[in-house]
Amino acid sequence: MSLQPAPAEAADPPRLIEARPKMSPRKKARISQGIQYGILLLAIVLALIAMDWRKLGTEMFNLDVIGAMLGDLPKAFANTLTYTVAAFAVGLSLGMVLALMKMSSVGPYRWLATAYAEFFRGIPALLVVLSIGFLIPILFGVKLPNMTVKIGIALGLVSAAYVSETLRAGLQAVPRGQVEAARSLGLSQSQAMRSVVIPQAFRIVLPPLTNELILVTKDTSFVYLLGLATSEYELTKLGTNALNQANGGLTGVVVVGLVYLIITLPLGHLARRMEKKNARQR
Amino acid sequence: MSAKSEVAAGQSGVVVDIAGLHKSFGDVHVLKGIDLRVQEREVVCIIGPSGSGKSTLLRCVNLLEQPSSGTVELLGIDVTDPDVDIDAVRTRVGMVFQAFNLFPHHTVMGNLVLAQRKVLKRSKAEAEEVAWANLRQVGLGDRATFYPSELSGGQQQRAAIARALSMNPALMLFDEPTSALDPELVGDVLAVMRDLAIEGMTMMVVTHEMAFARDVGDRVVFMDDGAIVEQGPAAQVIGSPQTDRARIFLKRVLDPTHIDDSEIGQTEPDDPT
Ligand SMILES: Nc1ncnc2c1ncn2[C@@H]1O[C@H](COP(=O)(O)OP(=O)(O)O)[C@@H](O)[C@H]1O
Ligand SMILES: [Mg+2]
Numbered sequence: 001m002s003l004q005p006a007p008a009e010a011a012d013p014p015r016l017i018e019a020r021p022k023m024s025p026r027k028k029a030r031i032s033q034g035i036q037y038g039i040l041l042l043a044i045v046l047a048l049i050a051m052d053w054r055k056l057g058t059e060m061f062n063l064d065v066i067g068a069m070l071g072d073l074p075k076a077f078a079n080t081l082t083y084t085v086a087a088f089a090v091g092l093s094l095g096m097v098l099a100l101m102k103m104s105s106v107g108p109y110r111w112l113a114t115a116y117a118e119f120f121r122g123i124p125a126l127l128v129v130l131s132i133g134f135l136i137p138i139l140f141g142v143k144l145p146n147m148t149v150k151i152g153i154a155l156g157l158v159s160a161a162y163v164s165e166t167l168r169a170g171l172q173a174v175p176r177g178q179v180e181a182a183r184s185l186g187l188s189q190s191q192a193m194r195s196v197v198i199p200q201a202f203r204i205v206l207p208p209l210t211n212e213l214i215l216v217t218k219d220t221s222f223v224y225l226l227g228l229a230t231s232e233y234e235l236t237k238l239g240t241n242a243l244n245q246a247n248g249g250l251t252g253v254v255v256v257g258l259v260y261l262i263i264t265l266p267l268g269h270l271a272r273r274m275e276k277k278n279a280r281q282r
Numbered sequence: 283m284s285a286k287s288e289v290a291a292g293q294s295g296v297v298v299d300i301a302g303l304h305k306s307f308g309d310v311h312v313l314k315g316i317d318l319r320v321q322e323r324e325v326v327c328i329i330g331p332s333g334s335g336k337s338t339l340l341r342c343v344n345l346l347e348q349p350s351s352g353t354v355e356l357l358g359i360d361v362t363d364p365d366v367d368i369d370a371v372r373t374r375v376g377m378v379f380q381a382f383n384l385f386p387h388h389t390v391m392g393n394l395v396l397a398q399r400k401v402l403k404r405s406k407a408e409a410e411e412v413a414w415a416n417l418r419q420v421g422l423g424d425r426a427t428f429y430p431s432e433l434s435g436g437q438q439q440r441a442a443i444a445r446a447l448s449m450n451p452a453l454m455l456f457d458e459p460t461s462a463l464d465p466e467l468v469g470d471v472l473a474v475m476r477d478l479a480i481e482g483m484t485m486m487v488v489t490h491e492m493a494f495a496r497d498v499g500d501r502v503v504f505m506d507d508g509a510i511v512e513q514g515p516a517a518q519v520i521g522s523p524q525t526d527r528a529r530i531f532l533k534r535v536l537d538p539t540h541i542d543d544s545e546i547g548q549t550e551p552d553d554p555t
Binding site for chain 1: 344346369370372373375376377379381383384385386387396397400401402442445446449
């Protein structure tokens with residue numbers, strides 16, 4: 001190879017650096033890439049050798065367990081979707097109010113909205129879900145009618161914190177000149193907002209909002225903290241319940257994990273496509 | 283139509299009457315007492331070094347900036363009066379920006395129709411008819427269905443002019459309309475503006491195109507440091523400026539390769555610190 005040691009001039013200090021045989025950057029990059037592929041290959045081979053293949057079948061893709069779950073799967077799937085839609089609806093509406101508050105000229109509105117976002121982004125969603133089941137009945141003397149409302153409010157409160165930030169950034173990403181052009185044509189402030197700013201902001205926020213929807217979808221799994229009747233099971237609860245079945249291993253969670261992916265992968269793909277399209281139109 | 287006749291009936295043909303206009307942004311005093319009157323059918327070109335307040339002056343005319351003191355009368359209406367419906371006044375004043383500011387989510391036709399429908403409450407058919415006429419006037423009769431991103435800069439600016447014209451303005455404001463364009467696209471835009479001037483549009487044009495100012499402008503106003511330093515017939519101000527500031531500025535613009543070392547930096551805006 002070309003990695004020969006420097007010839008004898010190495011004894012001459014000022015020329016030391018120059019004298020070292022140079023490797024071209026392109027060659028370096030090629031060698032580095034080769035090493036990375038090598039490591040990857042080694043890891044895969046080791047994993048395949050170390051894995052107990054018979055166990056994999058019974059522990060992760062146990063047909064008996066799958067068969068037993070199949071009947072309840074559609075209902076659980078539907079419940080996950082219902083909880084998601086409820087939470088996202090709350091998050092979107094409240095997030096919009098908070099975003100407007102953040103851009104308000106009234107100081108206290110801004111402070112409130114900022115404090116809200118900081119608070120709910122700073123604590124685990126799990127704590128919020130836990131608290132909601134208990135706090136709202138105590139504080140407001142109302143009993144939340146059903147699980148969809150409970151989880152919708154809990155996750156919606158959290159989601160609104162993120163959504164508000166996304167919407168604010170989206171609205172402010174529309175150049176000032178757009179509003180000025182609209183106003184100079186005689187449109188009122190609110191007409192300019194509706195006809196010019198919001199349609200453009202909408203395109204900007206759609207990808208991040210789709211990603212938020214994915215997060216909410218996964219977070220609906222926290223609903224188990226509120227104590228579920230069988231009819232209220234969603235995917236995660238269904239999957240973890242199946243863990244208790246004898247000899248099934250992890251099959252339950254593997255199955256529902258795959259179902260989550262059926263929901264989330266297309267959404268992620270959609271978000272990326274919209275992002276690319278937006279990038280082209282700028 | 284009624285737009286023109288109304289102006290004609292307006293007070294003695296004065297379209298814009300600016301008196302004692304001051305504008306400050308916080309501590310920065312940008313306009314220091316501007317008096318300027320623009321007659322109907324007059325084309326006033328405003329020249330001057332960068333930062334001298336030309337844009338701010340135009341923006342005060344249609345209240346994109348709120349004047350700090352002084353009055354701005356448009357068609358006999360004092361627009362600085364808080365009780366005036368500024369949206370209604372703005373429909374009579376077209377503005378063309380350096381950065382075009384077309385709405386990117388609408389086609390060219392959509393851009394021209396939007397405000398006609400929302401503000402003037404024209405029917406779709408009427409708005410489109412007006413739009414077609416204006417698109418043809420600016421040479422974009424074949425670009426109605428294009429999105430702004432599909433047009434060259436020169437085409438975008440002409441579309442922006444057509445958009446403003448579609449509101450039948452009594453006054454057009456141009457803020458360096460060709461400064462963002464590649465040199466070979468400047469001519470088309472200037473030609474459209476010249477045609478407008480010939481048709482009798484009242485115009486205030488901030489520009490560095492001295493040939494345009496000389497040939498099309500009725501009057502040239504030279505601004506420096508927030509004040510009008512010199513004004514007069516276009517040929518006079520550009521041909522034989524009376525003040526040193528105007529002379530130096532014009533020399534720099536007209537002949538940028540022959541600047542004496544002693545003159546370097548002389549027309550730069552003052553260091554704010
Ligand atoms: N919104 C603003 N806030 C603060 N300063 C501003 C604002 N707009 C303009 N200025 C200042 O006012 C001065 C004049 O600006 P401008 O009217 O744009 O000059 P010109 O158009 O002649 O180049 C500049 O010093 C600029 O920095
Ligand atoms: Mg300017």
